[in-house]
Amino acid sequence: MALTPGEADHLLLFTQSQLALSRRARGLRLNVPEATALIAHQICEWARDGLSLDAARTQARTILGVNDVLPEVPEIVTEIRVEARFDDGTRLVVVAHPFEPSPTMDIDEASAPPAHDYLTLHNMAETDIGVTSHQHLAEVNPRIRLDRSRAFGMRLALPAGDTQWLRSGTSVTAPITPIGGDRIVIGNTGLVDGPLDDSHVRERALRKLRQCGYLDESQGEPIGDLAGANRAVSKIMDDLRKSRQRPQ
Amino acid sequence: MSSYGPRAGDIVTLGGTGLQLHIDDRVDDQYDEFRVGFAKTGRDGIGLKSVATQDSCDLLLSNAIVLDPIDGVRVASIGFRDGRICGIGKAGNPDTTHGVDIVVGSGTVVIDADGLIATPGGIDTHVHSLSPRVFNSLISSGITTVIAQETGPVWGVGIGSRALLHQAYRAMDNFPLNIGILGRGSTSADVVTREAILAHVCGFKVHEDTGTTLRTLDTALRAADFADVQVAVHTDSLNESLSVADTIAVLDGRVVHAYHVEGCGGGHTPDVLQLAGHDNILASSTNPTLPYGINAIDEHLDMIMLTHGMNAHRESDIRIAQARVRATTMAAENQLHDRGVIPITSSDAQGMGRAGETWWRTFALASVLRPDPTDSTRRDNERILRYLAKITINPALAHGLSHEIGRISEGYLGDIVLWQPERFAATPQLILKSGFPTWGQTGDPNASIDSAEPLITAEQFGAYAAAPSDLSFLLSNAVAIAEGPPPTHRRALAVRGCRSVRNADMIRHGESGPVEVVTSLGSNPQPVVRWRGEELTMQPVEHTPLSRLHFW
Structure with a gap:
């Protein structure tokens, strides 16, 4: 049969699903491994x-209802993930809340700060x-026009890990909040690389951002162009290359 | 619940146990929750600080529900460095985030534990290692430390042979468990215990099948005092040489660990349970009677026969086996657990217990005995922590390990079990051994994600090649370690404090007072058990939580 490890594992799904069927x-109302295997294996079939894929994923909800499983099962089996061999190859199928007739x-x-x-x-980029x-707002993509002086030391007031998506050619007015902790930014473009509240660091960074061509604005007046x-x-x-060529 | 895991004020239900964990405390990370992934905060210069891992950590478990048997419940991250816990608290980059306890470096790897429960690895102090596969069953259930007594299908109950002990340790190097072996303590001669001590045993076993007499108990206890190790006892079920009061007299205040104190596993018939009420006796239960179920009586007669070299066709053997199976003491044992008198649970794997069931049977008992199961605001924190202590810190204290394992605390070895709350105590999500992923849920190996069915509880990289012995201790004794290195790749850990530990030291236990097993002249096979004036009893349970739900 030249079975691969993944196929050998899928035979466990088959065996367990046969047990569930019997x-x-x-x-009997099915338990966690029985219900999981029955649905996962049926998707493969x-x-x-x-x-x-879409038809299998939709039909997967019809296999078992809440009354077919032990009462605690729907709270434990909240999502089933299985890879099945469709006509176009192996594909991932994810069924959320598999005992409910329609997806929720x-x-x-x-919460945001x-x-x-x-x-x-203002997103002036074509993307x-x-x-x-x-993210430290003063250092975001050069093609975003914003008042980088006001953005210095600030971040978006979003829940941690959320993203403000800026469509090409549009503007968004967003709430902002100061960067916390010791207020040191190291890395990214390297234009800051120091304490945010050090006036030399701040002035040097803002000057370099403008010199390099970052879109900026001051009192609503645009600075710089897309080119x-x-x-x-x-x-x-x-600049980096030049500084590295200097004798130490 | 938020996507960052529970917040203070949330109630987390522990799956099929129905136990309700109230989250009282979460590190102050609101708006700065550490997250890894696409567009998340765990990036260089933002959530990660560009420092070497010696100034940050090797691995981070982020935002777990940390259950420590002493410190209690807190949502926090756990940092690991050089195999040990280097910090518990708020994780991140102090350059950009206030109040960081654990610096996450650019070189740190992260396990997203948002909403998962982290407990110390389980400690099973009563294992009959009659085949290596027993260890697989133990690890898969969330056990990371084992005290064993055999090396294969031999009549062991403690090993006295230096040659066999050394070979056993070398054979066990493949298992990512801290492993110790008990020496044969049932002997009248110091020369036998001395051989075992020098061969790196971590304690002694005195078992009636090899002799539990005044002389053997005393020999083992003197050896234990010499090497600072524990003595595990299975007392005289027959009362042939000693009655329970005599055993207590022989102990003379010296500490022992009384295995299967209820007695169906062995011990003075029918009153061995009395031992649980003494300050120098650390009592434990084995898992088949936890909780006491409707079929417990019926399975035990055969179990006793088959594990003790008995013959089911001999009336003599049947009689003495039957005397060990008592509904009243099983019921009382369960209640003594709930009242904080019996501080330890264990498996007795393949010697009348089940390797993979200590976690779930311990918490099934916690579930069965919870008051008012229908109260949706009931607070089970103290109950959860009391039962957690039975499988973590208390066995560690009893066997001289509590300075290294049994807790989630800074400086402790990074032996951690992560659980989905819905599957708590049933199937571990991931086991870290010395801060390294070692065992857990592994998905279809060909899949595009790591969580495609069939999920199988199996090895992670910490279980391969030299990793298991690098990540695990040999539990040994200070005398042997001073004499020379152990015969294994493992680091040797000298157990300590075994002779001074007392019942009163048992965490969230140590409730004192005599356990009275009421006997009187005339046959009394089902004695009443009283504690603090109350008769301890319960009806056998018809449904043991977790069992039918998670296992086929």
Whole structure:
């Protein structure tokens, strides 16, 4: 048979699902491994029959209802993930809340820190850009026009790990909050690389950002152009290269 | 619940046990929750600080529900460095985040434990290692430390032979468990215990099948005092040489660990349970009677026969086996656990117990005895921590390990079990041995994600090649270690404090007072058990939680 390890594992699904079927035939309500195996294996069989992924995923909800399993099972088996061999190859099938007839979408709550201020970000790039919660705003993509002086030392007031998605050519006014902790930014473009509240660090960074062509604004007046912004990172690299050639 | 795991004020239900854990405390990480992944905060210069791992940590478990049997319940991250816990608290980059306890470095790897429960690895102090596969069953259930008594299908109950002990240790190097072996303590001669001490045993076993007499108990206890190790006892079920009061007199205040104190596993008939009420006797239960179920009586007669070299066709053997199976003491044993009198649970694997069931049977008992199961605001924290102590810190204290394992605390070895709350005590999600992923749920090996069915509880990388012995201790004694290195790749850990530990030291236990097993002249096979004036009893349970739900 030349079975591979993954196929050998799938035989365990088959065996366990047969056990589940025979127990179900005796009128028993299924437990965690039985219910999981029965649904996962049936998805694999439907793939073998030539069904599409979407059809198999939809039909998977019809296999077992809440009354077919032990009462605690729906709270434990909240999602079944299995890979099945469809006509176009191996594909991942994920069935959330498999004992419910139609899919429900869980939305997690997450709270954002209070806004300290608001800042408008204009995405001048030809692509969409995402800016995440804890990114130092003064250093974001050169093609975003924002008041980098006001953005210095600040981040978006979003829940941790959330993203503000900026569509190409649009503007968003977003709540912002100061970066916390010791307020030191190391890395990213390397244009800051120091304490945010050190005025020399701040002035040097803002000057370099403008010199390199980062889009900026001051009192609503735009500074820089897209062509300059497109060259900004190359400019940083030029400076980096030069500094490395200097004798130590 | 938020996507960052529970917050203070949330109630987490421990799956099929129905136990309710109230989250009282979470590190102050609101708005700065540490997350790894696409667009998350765990990136260089943001949530990660560019420092070497010696100034941060090797591995981080982020935002787990940490259950420590002493410190209690807290949602926090756990950092590991050089195999040990280096911090518990708020994780992140102090450059950009206030109040960071654990610096996460650019070189640190992260396990996203949001919403998962972290407990210390389980400690099973009563294992008959009659085949190596017993160890697989133990690890798969969340055990990371084992005190064993055999090396294969031999009549062991403690090993006295230096040659066999050394070979056993070398054979066991493949298992990512801290392993110790008990020496044969049932002997009248110091030369026997001395051979075992020098061969790196971590304690002694005195068993009636090899002799529990005044002389053997005293020999083992003197050896134990010499090497600072524990003595595990299975007392005289027949009362042939000693009655329970005599055993207590022979102990003379010296500490022992009384295995299967209820007595169906062996011990003075029918009143061995009395031992649980003494300050110098650390009592434990084995798992088949936890909780006391409707079929417990019926299975035990055969179990006793088959594990003790008895003949089911001899009336003599049947009679003495039957005397060990008592409904009243099984019921009382369960209640003594709930009242904080019996401080330890163990398996008695393949010697009348089941290797893979100590976690779930311990918490099934906690579930069965909880008051008012329908109260949705009931607070089970103290109950959960009391039962957690039975399988972590208390066996560690009893066997001189509590300075290294049994807790989630800074400086302790990084032996941790992660559980999904819905599957708590049934199937571990991931086991870290010395801060390294070693065992847990592994998915279809060809799949595009790591969690595709069939999920199988199996080896992780810590279980391969030289890793198990690098990550695990040999539990030994200070006398042997001073004489020379152990015959294994493992680091040797000298157990300590075994002779001074007392019942009163048992965490969330140590409730004192005599356990009275009421006997009187005339046959009394089902004695009443009283404690603090109360008769301890319960009806056998028809359904043991977790069992039918998770295992086929």
